[in-house]
Amino acid sequence: MGILNFFKGLWKSSPQTVTPASPYPLGEKATQFLLNTVSFYKELKPVERRQFDERVLLFIQSTDIVGQGINVDDNDCLLIAASAIIPVWSFPRWHYFNLKKVILMPDRFNHELQVGREDSRILGMVGNGSMAGKMLLSKPALHYGFINSNDRKNVGIHEFSHLIDMTDGDCDGLPLSLINHAYSAPWLDFVHQKINDIYKGKSDIDEYAATDKREFFAVATEYFFERPKLLKTRHPKLYDALERFYRQNRAEIEADVAPRRKAPCPCGSGKRYKHCCASSLTA
DSSP states (O other): OHHHHHHHHHHHHOTTOOSOSSSOTTOHHHHHHHHHHOHHHHTSOHHHHHHHHHHHHHHHHHSEEEESSSOOOHHHHHHHHHHHHTTTTTOTTOOOTTOOEEEEESSOBOTTOOBSSTTOOBOEEEBOGGGBTEEEEEHHHHHHHHHOOSSSOOHHHHHHHHHHHGGGSOOSSOOTTTSOHHHHHHHHHHHHHHHHHHHTTOOOSOGGGGGOHHHHHHHHHHHHHHSHHHHHHHOHHHHHHHHHHHTOOHHHHHHHHGGGTTSBOTTSSSSBGGGTHHHHHOO
């Protein structure tokens, strides 16, 4: 991991240098990868991208990222960090104290962490007990979650939402670090109703959300960040709840991108926005 190791060293040796002089705090190659791959990042203003970059650096510096029988490259690390930062973007001091290591798996795996078996169906997992502080992610699924932004699925965001849920000590679909106690009972009642709709075939929310309340929260979070305008249209109350929890109006941000299409692209390419980063937003 050449470029990211370089910045890890830079962060350790000069922690006071929070804002590098370079217009590309992560390096131009890494910045272009994020612009080409992460819709959330493309929608940020340049000053916000710099903040995002700094949080990426801090996450990578403080988290052990390894591969289980595979190599981990810079792009893997960038997508893991993006998965971590996106849900807590409005909480700039957020730290995943319940995560120490991310383990990338070569593909789907089973509960014995075996790949290529008939029951190897798991894309991601956060652990407890002996697995406490660890997250496992299928490398192909991690990348596909960002490449395809239309399927309402992103395994990285899904698993980090579980860690958010666990910050109060329980993974129960009731993240008290985000949800005011006054909303707890109404939220659980609402979740029960939405799960019933899934069972009855009256919902476009992925059926995995009906597994239990914790999976509903994680699947709904994926939907919120992957297809916010669609979620707001089809499930306005769910959208409003997640907007309140995460303090992000994703649908409004997406809508705000449209008027900028004829303006110069903020990535600095010199092209119009609609012919540059905006074109890959809808690709």
